[in-house]
Amino acid sequence: MEKYELIAPCHFGLEAVLKREIQDLGYEVSEVEDGKVTFLGDAGAIVRANMFLRTTERVLLKVAKIKAVTFEELFEKTKALPWEKYIPQDGKFWVAKANSVKSQLFSPSDIQSIMKKAMVERLKAVYHVDWFEEDGASFPVRVAFMKDVATIGIDTSGISLHKRGYRQMISKAPITETLAAALLMLTPWNKDRILVDPFCGSGTFPIEAAMIAANIAPGLNRNFLCEDWRHLISRKHWYEVREEAQGMINLSVDTDIQGYDLDPEMVKGARENAERAGVDKLIHFQQRDIKDLSHPKKYGFIVTNPPYGERLEDKENLPSLYETIGERYQALDSWSMYLITAYQDAERCIGRKADKNRKIYNGMIKTYFYQFLGPKPPKKKRSSADEKIDLCNRQ
Template sequence: MEYIALCALGLEKILSNELKKMNYKIEKANDGMVEFYGNDYEYYKLNLNLRTAERIFIKIGEFYAETFDELFSGITDIKWVDFLPKNGKIIIDKVRTSKSVLYNQSVIQSVVKKAIIERLKKEYKINSYLEEAGIYKFRVYIKKNKVTIVLDTTGEGLHKRGYRKLVSQAPLRETIAAAMILKAGWKRKHVLIDPFCGSGTIPIEAAMYGLNIAPGLYRHFVFESWHNFNKNRLDKIKKEAIDSIKYTELKIYGFDKDYKMIEIAGKNAENFNLDKYINFEKNNMESIKLDYDEGYIITNPPYGERLKDKKHAEKIYEQMRYLRKKYPKFKYSIITSHEDFEKFFGNKSDKKKKIINGKQTLYIYEYK
């Protein structure tokens, strides 16, 4: 079976490395998608274990179409009984087109759904198709007239782990926080400090990684509504994930000058019983007095999207030079939307990684 793992643009390599560690061979990785092959029900394991993926798709079919007739014909050529029952709820969730003759998204949605139902009626020998049981969400991608249709096994995006009941004003997406930790190379034996922890996303993701807790362990997926869902299979995979948790002492610290944020971060950590592995403390960056010679500072300082806030953010970046003086041997991973962060921080980064998350462009600055 062909799979596509979706991620933020720029995280393809990090996600590919995750998949390689799970013994998958990568076929293609670009445009926020990583393509690979796996066995029929491996989407159970993929959804449960991947830290940087947003969704797991099954590739259903691929063909060329320049007219709606060709689109209809291409969809009806697919053997839909392999994926759908005779009464599943079909949703054409999204359509993405680029450099193609067909571009009207609502018409494409309508044609694709009609073609799927016509083929199912024929295969199941039924006169009418009633959408009653299970949710089957499809996405259609058309690039240079090549149509790719995929089935979403995930449902709500994988960044929704379930621990973040309360958030800060501009929370960092969980999958991006996990990507920062993986990219930085942090391991559980090292100290990790987040001086702008907000609602606690980076420290919580670090604790989950450090303890080897599967990020999808405590949530549900859309495939659990499907006709072929096997609860015993999922329970077995969850048990394997629980058995592989490595309870150990961690040196993770989250600071924020706002006491309300520290309270929120603590409550979010409590939701997954991680509060005893993370030290959250109300403190200004300049007041951090931890005595460690080496370690990691992984953080998401204020962005400052508006002009007034931007000036405030730039002042904070200048003040962050204090961290470099106090912790000169630490490795740094800092994410911000500010392209000139290095100028204010006073050091050129060893690596600068661009990430596009929806409409937002972010940069990860790494200092080794």
């Protein structure tokens, strides 16, 4: 079966998380760059990457990497690419997005127009036609210029993969599903540990955590653009991967995941979102103020996206809010806290310097993922039955 190069874009600063995800799926990573990971796989890998990757925005089928410093050069090199390998005669094709960094060709609209013309010329010669109806499957092309080198790929996903299909109620400052999943995967949290989000908004952190705990594939309840690419990806691949994803789900998992918000409408919406995601039985949502945050158990996790003054009228309340966060965290014995915020004085107001700090761009906003690490829980004592099983296995 033919091997392709596939490109998975992600948030800047989270490439290592995505790389690990891809490797866990069994695919070879060929390149890691700022904001994207390239890997090798067959047609089945396109399906599985769209279905199972939690931290990428989309999956691109890489066509080529070319260098171009003039529009004439861009036209000729685009025209020389084997577009017929991917796009059938009735395919609908266009350059959906172009961006350019530190390159001589910097106008996105001109790049898009020139490349579309070149693709048309190539396919006219191959298919011996003068006009394309473009009434078949869609093949949106994306091109990214970096220092005069263009990476060209065809989008296999369609609607961004952060849209899992469950989130209809959205908070004022939402965090995307892909970013929430990536941040959770940066922590040592697992399904056996307590997780609380005291600013849950539309419920994204708790819902993504519950989907991870129950092993629910993020792409299970949505469709993908490349499902119509029947000349490249057989229907059998889709049936098999959906069946694989269904078989992995474990809704009987024992979890302690909680989401709080001061706004009752947000709590109601978060519950509805969780129900659409199929994890409402795994999460406890409640209307609660941050000042009332408490938990009787040890070794839990706070993972949250607190307000950081997007509106001017909110900024004056931030110092007292973050002081309260610090006070409530200090009262939680042996807990860890992970919060993403753009608020510059977060550490000072919390009253403790973070053990780790990672810069992450949430959209166009530069944020920091502050990591306050609590102690590890003691290892559980092994039962005599477990020891007997180990002894038998060694013999």
